[in-house]
Amino acid sequence: MDYQSTYVTPEIKLSSYEDKLFKTEIVFDHHMLIWFIEGETKIIQAETSYTFASGDIFLIPRNQLATIINYPKGNQPHKTVVMHLSTSRLRDFYQGVTIKSSAGSSFKIRRFGDHPLLKSCFASLAPYFDLTEPLPEHLAAIKIKEAISLLRLIDPNIDTLLTNFDSPAKLDLVDFMERNYMFNMPLERFGYLTGRSLTTFKRDFKKLFDTTPQKWLTQKRLELAHYQCSQKSSRPVDVCYEVGFENFSHFSFAFKRHFGYPPTKLVALGAMR
Incomplete structure (x- = not known):
């Protein structure tokens, strides 16, 4: 088991x-x-x-x-x-x-x-x-x-x-999301942790970021993954999970679609430096 x-x-x-x-x-x-x-x-x-x-x-x-x-x-x-x-x-x-x-x-x-x-x-x-x-x-x-x-x-x-028994208060949405986008949580949970209902969370997000939460989260996670692989020489298989993707195949597909090449290419370039 x-x-x-x-x-x-x-x-x-x-x-x-x-x-x-x-x-x-x-x-x-x-x-x-x-x-x-x-x-x-x-x-x-x-x-x-x-x-x-x-x-x-x-x-x-x-x-x-x-x-x-x-x-x-x-x-x-x-x-x-x-x-x-x-x-x-x-x-x-x-x-x-x-x-x-x-x-x-x-x-x-x-x-x-x-x-x-x-x-x-x-x-x-x-x-x-x-x-x-x-x-x-x-x-x-x-x-x-x-x-x-x-x-x-x-x-x-x-x-x-x-002794802090308070529920999450309404937080600065931009600051919270910039610090926590790598966590692959349901949008309802992001809403709760920022003191908002799901409907209010989506409405506020669209107003502040001019895009949907799903699109913004994917882009931010891919950008972080690119930085970790290219600048920190991290292994793509490790980075995949640390930036919020569920599995490596989905991560590799999304990475290649966004940047035009697979994350493994960054590893090869790093080895040549």
Whole structure:
């Protein structure tokens, strides 16, 4: 099976992917605290990217666009333990908690390496994945509360992130799209993340860009791919997924139709320099 998930609760799961290339674009509704057990993955967000390997622990904030690419690594499956830090759990946790003021909090991914306290918290969940019955609610609440407490201990500024329960506000559409066009998401999702309905998103987009979202997105992704291949000597097969295409054949066809030559020609030219 390509993908398997074992849930000890609806908020805590063990995920396993076969050792082959896997790519998806996603926006999480909840903060995701992840322990990467085996494999290697690359996560791309606007203006930055991260590579994670065995032992890494990290937090992906909610409502943030991301491309996730799992790469084959020694024929071992990609295994992660994932804990959903839902808004309801966080509201319950922070009731009565005094929050220290901070200078603000970035909504970028937080890396914690293989921090021993977080690792111990995750490792203590391992026996529960072999149970035939779900983890009782009160025990699940204890484990999630422990994880949140550890995050606050390790990162003094994380309260600002975890206590932000707002829905996306209406954003500057041009700025948002220029930073996030490489994410292959449904237009409805782009609309939601910019604080718009689908109809309003399309209307505003046409007014600002004088074209349709689909045409603009394809052109921007191809231009980025051309830059990555010609100036960064990146492999077309890697660039294809990182700029928002679903598969290499579609990418190669669209690239040749737009530029008049296939992306592999850029690789050959680079080798001659």
